[in-house]
Amino acid sequence: MTQPVPAPVFGEQRPAAVTISGARLSFGHRVLWDDFDLTLARGEFVAVLGPNGSGKTSLLKTLLGQYELDAGSVTVEGRALRRGDSTIGYIPQQQTHDEGVPLRGRDLVGLGVDGQAWGVGWRNRKRRMALVDDAIAQVDARDFADAPLGLLSGGEQQRLRVAQALSGNPTVLLCDEPLLSLDPANQGRVAALIDRRRRDHGTAVLFVTHELNPILPYVDRVVYLVDGRFRIGTPKEVMTSETLSELYQTRVDVLNVQGRLIVVGADESACHGDHHLTEQQFAGTSEASE
């Protein structure tokens, strides 16, 4: 088990969980990012933002070993990235299972443990059960983990998906819009569970989202991608009218309305193709803004 690590303090030196250096990824003529450097420290919570098609999911897929870089490198805890690396956990977008799915909540969590493939001896079965129970406890899901998945609410199912990702005891947690289509209460709950994990275990979190506010209280840094350009910094540094206007190459305003960050800006034509930003509402509290 990894040792508990307190929440990071900005500027504090901590061991690197992931190091991306000089990375370039393109599809045909389209360069998603080039010269991209990011070191994710243990216990750090980094949000990845940007309009549709800016390369957020591709960044996660690169770290999952599904996409190969054109240039640059990725290391995880100092060693070269491997496809199917068991130190990397992944939480996908919320997908609701319907009533016909013959799985219980704990079966879903067990699939994460099985990814580690230990064979079937009695000792392994006991260890498997203990890991599943531990992951279920980490997301406070004991009360409903034995119910059929299809009978659980979207928020309950998503908490079990977080447990599935945690069951492999990951050093790095990749989250692909895990709050999408959850109501605000469940968004807050899932975000807090992920924050607790990085505080208690020093797991580094890379969190792709269109909505910053539900996670803003936890975020150490933001990676903002727009049409091949990017900025990396604290929310205070990146979420400003000046920085986003530069990134979008048109006038964009970042407003702080009673603690909610609201980005109001460019029309479609100014943001190239379908990458338009008319208004993004980021729910939650923030002291980051102009």
Ligand SMILES: Nc1ncnc2c1ncn2[C@@H]1O[C@H](COP(=O)(O)OP(=O)(O)OP(=O)(O)O)[C@@H](O)[C@H]1O
């Ligand atoms: N395997 C692939 N082959 C070709 N093009 C791809 C591939 N994967 C992604 N792309 C393209 O790369 C661009 C970035 O895609 P990606 O899914 O990373 O964007 P995103 O920022 O996550 O978008 P969204 O917010 O809509 O989910 C898109 O134009 C997409 O069509």
